[in-house]
Amino acid sequence: MADLNVKLWRGDENGGELVDYTIEAQEGEVVLDVVHRIQASQAPDLAVRWNCKAGKCGSCSAEINGKPSLMCMTRTSVFEPGETITITPMKTFPIIRDLVTDVSFNFKMLKKVPALKPKAREADGTYRMFQEDIERGQEFRKCIECFLCQNVCHVIRDHEENKTNYAGPRLFIRYADLEMHPLDTNDRLSLLQDKMGLGMCNITKCCTEVCPEHIHITDNAIIPLKERVVGDRYDPLVWLGKKIFRKSKTKVTVTE
Amino acid sequence: MTDELNEIHSHDVVIIGAGGAGLRAAIEARSLGASVAVVCKSLFGKAHTVMAEGGMAAAMGNVWKEDNWRVHFRDTMRGGKMLNNYRMAELHAKEAPDRVYELEEWGALFDRTKDGLILQRDFGGHKYARLAHVGDRTGLELIRTLQQKATSMDIDVYMECKIVKLLKDSSGAVVGALGFWRNSGEFVLFKGKSFILASGGIGKSWKFTSNSWESTGDGHALAATAGADLIDMEFVQFHPTGMVWPLSVRGLLVTEGVRGDGGVLRNSLDKRFMFNYIPEMFAAETADTEEEGDRWYEDKSNNRRPPELLPRDEVARSINSEVKAGRGSPHGGVFLDIASRRSPEYIKRRLPSMYHQFKALADVDITATAMEVGPTCHYVMGGVRVDADTAASTVDGLFAAGEVAGGMHGSNRLGGNSLSDLVVFGKRAGEYAAKRALGMTKDVEVDQAEVRLAVEEALAPFNRSQGDNPFKVQQEIQDTMQNLVGIIRNQQELEQAHSEIEKLKERVKQAGASTTSRRFNSAWHTALDLVSMITVSEAVAKAALLRKESRGGHTREDFPKADPEFGKINHVVRIINGEMSVKPEPLPQMTPDLAEIFKDDVK
Numbered sequence: 098m099a100d101l102n103v104k105l106w107r108g109d110e111n112g113g114e115l116v117d118y119t120i121e122a123q124e125g126e127v128v129l130d131v132v133h134r135i136q137a138s139q140a141p142d143l144a145v146r147w148n149c150k151a152g153k154c155g156s157c158s159a160e161i162n163g164k165p166s167l168m169c170m171t172r173t174s175v176f177e178p179g180e181t182i183t184i185t186p187m188k189t190f191p192i193i194r195d196l197v198t199d200v201s202f203n204f205k206m207l208k209k210v211p212a213l214k215p216k217a218r219e220a221d222g223t224y225r226m227f228q229e230d231i232e233r234g235q236e237f238r239k240c241i242e243c244f245l246c247q248n249v250c251h252v253i254r255d256h257e258e259n260k261t262n263y264a265g266p267r268l269f270i271r272y273a274d275l276e277m278h279p280l281d282t283n284d285r286l287s288l289l290q291d292k293m294g295l296g297m298c299n300i301t302k303c304c305t306e307v308c309p310e311h312i313h314i315t316d317n318a319i320i321p322l323k324e325r326v327v328g329d330r331y332d333p334l335v336w337l338g339k340k341i342f343r344k345s346k347t348k349v350t351v352t353e
Numbered sequence: 354m355t356d357e358l359n360e361i362h363s364h365d366v367v368i369i370g371a372g373g374a375g376l377r378a379a380i381e382a383r384s385l386g387a388s389v390a391v392v393c394k395s396l397f398g399k400a401h402t403v404m405a406e407g408g409m410a411a412a413m414g415n416v417w418k419e420d421n422w423r424v425h426f427r428d429t430m431r432g433g434k435m436l437n438n439y440r441m442a443e444l445h446a447k448e449a450p451d452r453v454y455e456l457e458e459w460g461a462l463f464d465r466t467k468d469g470l471i472l473q474r475d476f477g478g479h480k481y482a483r484l485a486h487v488g489d490r491t492g493l494e495l496i497r498t499l500q501q502k503a504t505s506m507d508i509d510v511y512m513e514c515k516i517v518k519l520l521k522d523s524s525g526a527v528v529g530a531l532g533f534w535r536n537s538g539e540f541v542l543f544k545g546k547s548f549i550l551a552s553g554g555i556g557k558s559w560k561f562t563s564n565s566w567e568s569t570g571d572g573h574a575l576a577a578t579a580g581a582d583l584i585d586m587e588f589v590q591f592h593p594t595g596m597v598w599p600l601s602v603r604g605l606l607v608t609e610g611v612r613g614d615g616g617v618l619r620n621s622l623d624k625r626f627m628f629n630y631i632p633e634m635f636a637a638e639t640a641d642t643e644e645e646g647d648r649w650y651e652d653k654s655n656n657r658r659p660p661e662l663l664p665r666d667e668v669a670r671s672i673n674s675e676v677k678a679g680r681g682s683p684h685g686g687v688f689l690d691i692a693s694r695r696s697p698e699y700i701k702r703r704l705p706s707m708y709h710q711f712k713a714l715a716d717v718d719i720t721a722t723a724m725e726v727g728p729t730c731h732y733v734m735g736g737v738r739v740d741a742d743t744a745a746s747t748v749d750g751l752f753a754a755g756e757v758a759g760g761m762h763g764s765n766r767l768g769g770n771s772l773s774d775l776v777v778f779g780k781r782a783g784e785y786a787a788k789r790a791l792g793m794t795k796d797v798e799v800d801q802a803e804v805r806l807a808v809e810e811a812l813a814p815f816n817r818s819q820g821d822n823p824f825k826v827q828q829e830i831q832d833t834m835q836n837l838v839g840i841i842r843n844q845q846e847l848e849q850a851h852s853e854i855e856k857l858k859e860r861v862k863q864a865g866a867s868t869t870s871r872r873f874n875s876a877w878h879t880a881l882d883l884v885s886m887i888t889v890s891e892a893v894a895k896a897a898l899l900r901k902e903s904r905g906g907h908t909r910e911d912f913p914k915a916d917p918e919f920g921k922i923n924h925v926v927r928i929i930n931g932e933m934s935v936k937p938e939p940l941p942q943m944t945p946d947l948a949e950i951f952k953d954d955v956k
């Protein structure tokens with residue numbers, strides 16, 4: 098087969114550049130395979146994260162020809178013959194080296210999420226939940242924490258200063274998961290609005306577009322959360338109506 | 354200590370590994386009041402457990418009320434060809450349901466029955482539908498739930514840090530673990546009163562594997578090097594259904610859930626060949642016509658299970674034989690067909706990630722065409738020898754749980770029994786490690802000279818910048834193990850493997866770090882992984898040569914039958930003065946009340 102032309106960003110926090118590599122194409126490969134073959138044959142010290150190679154762990158996020166994607170789920174056959182494949186690290190996070198970025202921001206924000214506080218079990222010792230009650234939660238829990246949505250969200254992509262008071266789409270999914278969890282009794286709405294920057298999201302849907310798990314981040318998580326916040330604050334009647342199918346919740350704030 | 358070491362952390366319990374086993378241990382140890390460190394090579398939440406698909410086995414009886422721990426225990430022991438540590442299998446069967454319910458309470462959203470209970474699915478070797486699951490992404494749910502629980506508990510997580518050496522004090526107890534940050538290349542010492550290995554498997558030593566880069570057997574090697582016993586290392590599970598095409602994804606897992614949900618195996622003649630391979634041991638419980646097998650999905654009381662759901666070792670061997678006999682698929686596998694048997698909606702709902710995986714990586718629509726599949730290296734039954742109740746290894750202060758521990762699964766693991774194993778024994782390890790630590794009054798001392806030596810060893814690849822490419826050496830280990838210590842073994846190939854491994858040991862010592870940069874240097878990381886890989890490869894090859902019979906995950910062409918004498922022993926691997934030895938030791942004897950469960954069985 099013909100050769101592939103690949104440009105890889107190489108460098109660290111002090112700067113770097115796109116480096117050209119040429120490698121023979123192979124049938125049925127994904128971009129991560131190509132990166133691995135370059136690593137094994139031409140650049141053994143190349144820094145790249147991966148684990149599952151099947152779109153299940155969310156380790157191999159990068160920007161491929163400018164498009165935020167999982168390297169292990171991007172087939173090389175999607176490129177035109179002769180097209181150069183340019184791979185750069187996620188832009189929103191600080192560079193560690195080459196394609197590896199410092200994503201600790203996300204873990205810090207996850208640590209601030211008040212945990213699930215389950216209601217009591219039924220008399221027979223079980224929890225009864227029906228498939229229709231958990232379908233939405235299951236959608237949110239498909240998240241593989243690739244942080245591609247965080248990477249594209251303009252609120253932090255273009256504004257480093259917002260990282261202190263804005264949780265980002267992955268976190269909104271997590272809050273929505275807890276908010277809509279049939280067993281949970283905590284109420285995190287004020288926290289979301291006051292400390293996590295829910296109001297700063299202006300529903301551009303860029304996050305939803307890049308989600309490899311096809312989670313409807315904006316429609317199913319962010320918008321309903323925004324509605325709940327509004328309902329909670331300004332419209333007790335609407336809120337009461339909504340609360341009927343939910344357990345009473347205790348308000349919680351963040352522990353720092 | 355040394356110029357290289359500027360960072361030391363002290364904890365009661367230090368856990369190496371953040372998969373299901375490590376996280377469950379952390380939660381338990383922390384809840385007992387111990388200060389806990391969790392160290393892992395990848396980012397938090399990316400451990401191998403995240404890839405588990407089909408489900409976790411627990412006799413909750415939500416779908417079949419006839420199910421109970423005794424049936425689960427029997428299935429597990431028979432699946433392991435009776436070589437399991439019976440006490441581990443007993444504890445596992447008894448405690449798994451509570452561990453599942455507890456995950457539910459911590460937020461896991463398992464698929465539900467019509468009555469709102471946790472749904473359970475069929476899997477090979479399990480008499481009843483027993484696997485709690487979330488579609489085909491159960492591992493993600495398990496790890497996320499445990500991760501979220503642990504995150505709320507004030508547990509210190511040290512991620513992207515690789516432990517390279519366990520350090521002992523003068524009494525022989527483990528008191529330290531030396532590691533380095535992958536990001537910076539700086540060293541860090543963890544001092545602790547108890548250490549738990551929860552480092553997962555060894556699959557990366559084979560060419561075609563479902564395992565990730567992390568599964569280099571570090572924990573197995575760390576334990577053995579520290580003087581702990583390993584057992585059953587000859588038993589490596591080849592999962593019958595890995596992808597075979599395209600080449601780049603060869604080995605990637607296709608969940609057993611496909612067969613549990615109705616998929617069948619066919620050869621190039623369109624025959625359901627598994628009916629030709631039903632072993633005597635399972636004949637009484639296996640359907641002998643396609644009609645009966647098909648009826649079983651709906652009516653389990655009056656029909657026997659289809660042979661596609663025999664334990665994994667049987668199915669993997671059968672596929673291998675079909676391919677060898679020239680009845681394979683175009684790319685050297687066989688066909689796994691669910692398309693002609695279930696509706697597209699059903700398939701997409703039950704197996705969403707399989708649907709996605711084939712569509713995205715192989716251009717195959719599994720609701721319309723059959724998949725091509727073949728055996729892939731998947732799981733190691735062997736591991737650190739532990740006390741069943743406490744998860745303590747044979748070295749003081751060192752515990753092990755999860756895939757790195759041996760004994761629970763005997764010669765072959767049933768699908769779904771790993772995820773439950775992780776939480777049952779993870780909890781136990783956490784509990785006993787914490788109790789040991791909290792009962793100690795003195796602080797631990799780590800020998801500085803030993804730290805210095807360990808640092809020097811870890812930096813050695815930088816002194817060989819002109820050294821071998823570690824990725825090449827890795828590939829050679831994988832080729833050797835794949836070709837000579839694979840799914841079907843014989844004396845001659847195993848002996849050849851031994852001499853290859855001796856040569857590879859020297860090659861490992863020559864592998865270099867490529868450049869001088871310590872920062873996320875993949876060549877350096879890989880060069881150090883090679884040390885573990887070659888150690889476990891040697892252990893597997895040595896034990897395999899000595900077991901002159903076929904049983905479970907160990908098949909010898911030259912000894913095709915199980916030998917009752919070998920059924921009475923485990924092989925124990927030990928490193929003494931740098932030399933690895935393998936010795937047979939008698940199997941622990943089951944108590945009479947448990948033995949009663951098997952009295953009517955065909956052996």
Ligand SMILES: Cc1cc2nc3c(=O)[nH]c(=O)nc-3n(C[C@H](O)[C@H](O)[C@H](O)COP(=O)(O)OP(=O)(O)OC[C@H]3O[C@@H](n4cnc5c(N)ncnc54)[C@H](O)[C@@H]3O)c2cc1C
Pocket residue numbers: 369370371372373374375392393394395400401402403404405406407408409410491492514515516517551552553554563564567571572606731732754755756757768769770771772773775
């Ligand atoms: C594709 C796939 C599907 C599977 N499906 C199922 C299933 O449906 N049901 C089932 O029961 N089982 C299944 N299994 C098996 C099961 O997933 C694994 O056996 C199990 O997850 C292992 O868990 P663990 O906690 O022991 O280790 P792992 O999850 O492998 O975690 C190991 C941890 O140890 C860390 N570590 C390793 N070495 C070091 C070191 N030197 N220093 C620091 N940290 C280290 C790693 O970073 C990682 O955090 C599947 C396996 C695969 C590969």
Ligand code: SF4
Pocket residue numbers: 249250251252265266297298299300301302303304305315319
């Ligand atoms: S919809 Fe909101 S969270 Fe998503 S990218 Fe746009 S601003 Fe960010």
Ligand code: SF4
Pocket residue numbers: 155239240241242243244245246247266267270304307308309310311312314
């Ligand atoms: S929500 Fe989607 S894009 Fe965001 S981290 Fe999760 S899987 Fe990735």
Ligand code: FES
Pocket residue numbers: 146147148149150151152153154155156157158167168169170
């Ligand atoms: S390697 Fe796991 S998502 Fe790409």
